[in-house]
Amino acid sequence: xxxxxxxxxxxxxxxxxxxxxxxxxxxxxxxxxxxxxxxxxxxxxxxxxxxxxxxxxxxxxxxxxxxxxxxxxxxxxxxxxxxxxxxxxxxxxxxxxxxxxxxxxxxxxxxxxxxxxxxxxxxxxxxxxxxxx
Amino acid sequence: xxxxxxxxxxxxxxxxxxxxxxxxxxxxxxxxxxxxxxxxxxxxxxxxxxxxxxxxxxxxxxxxxxxxxxxxxxxxxxxxxxxxxxxxxxxxxx
Numbered sequence: 120x121x122x123x124x125x126x127x128x129x130x131x132x133x134x135x136x137x138x139x140x141x142x143x144x145x146x147x148x149x150x151x152x153x154x155x156x157x158x159x160x161x162x163x164x165x166x167x168x169x170x171x172x173x174x175x176x177x178x179x180x181x182x183x184x185x186x187x188x189x190x191x192x193x194x195x196x197x198x199x200x201x202x203x204x205x206x207x208x209x210x211x212x213x214x215x216x217x218x219x220x221x222x223x224x225x226x227x228x229x230x231x232x233x234x235x236x237x238x239x240x241x242x243x244x245x246x247x248x249x250x251x252x
Numbered sequence: 253x254x255x256x257x258x259x260x261x262x263x264x265x266x267x268x269x270x271x272x273x274x275x276x277x278x279x280x281x282x283x284x285x286x287x288x289x290x291x292x293x294x295x296x297x298x299x300x301x302x303x304x305x306x307x308x309x310x311x312x313x314x315x316x317x318x319x320x321x322x323x324x325x326x327x328x329x330x331x332x333x334x335x336x337x338x339x340x341x342x343x344x345x346x
Contacts, residue, residue, distance in 0.1 A: 155290055155291035155294075156290075157288055157289075157290050157296065159288060159296070163286050163298075165288035165289070165296075167289075192257055192343065194253060194259040194335070195259075196322070196334060196335055200322075200334075202253075202322065202335045202337070204320075204340070204343050204344075206344075224343070224344040226298070226320035226337075226340055228290070228294075228296065228322060228335075240290060240294075241288070241290055241296045241322075243296070243320075246298065246320055246340070246344065247344045249286065249298050249318070250298075250300070250318040250340070250341045250344060
């Protein structure tokens with residue numbers, strides 16, 4: 120069953136992104152990123168450019184990863200940006216059949232596009248790794 | 253964003269907090285940071301910091317923390333704080 124999300128609400132924009140991943144929908148998952156988006160990898164380095172980010176998101180979509188956000192905090196910045204902190208868990212099965220259980224915390228940024236939809240501008244799901252080092 | 257995770261906006265409100273810091277003339281040191289550009293005029297910045305200061309009663313204050321910030325370049329090319337969250341690590345530790 121297809122779910123309807125109001126992506127002009129940042130919470131539902133996030134839920135939609137996770138829904139796309141869970142359903143292996145790479146095209147629409149990538150539609151959740153701002154054209155200037157960066158993704159911060161586990162090593163703390165930034166990955167920019169749709170094609171590069173798509174490779175990472177494709178891995179998640181291929182596994183149909185079940186990512187759940189169990190706590191989050193939004194803070195508006197001006198009229199078109201949102202500072203976003205969250206805590207998440209992920210369960211998935213890798214191509215070799217191994218179960219993956221992960222958890223982490225994110226320090227993200229969203230930006231509203233011209234039609235009012237919230238998109239990821241900074242996606243940093245491993246922020247805690249930097250802080251723990 | 254303050255220690256309890258609440259957002260403070262408006263320059264006048266932010267000024268009250270910065271005034272407290274300036275009054276103590278604290279020594280804030282960044283011992284690790286990572287900047288990631290976002291487009292032409294935004295910067296995502298993570299850092300770890302220590303602070304030593306003396307409060308108005310003469311008590312020594314020693315703090316440390318980790319920040320997740322956003323900076324924006326103004327029309328003269330100067331980087332300014334857009335999001336200042338020096339207590340990001342507290343959210344993560346809860």
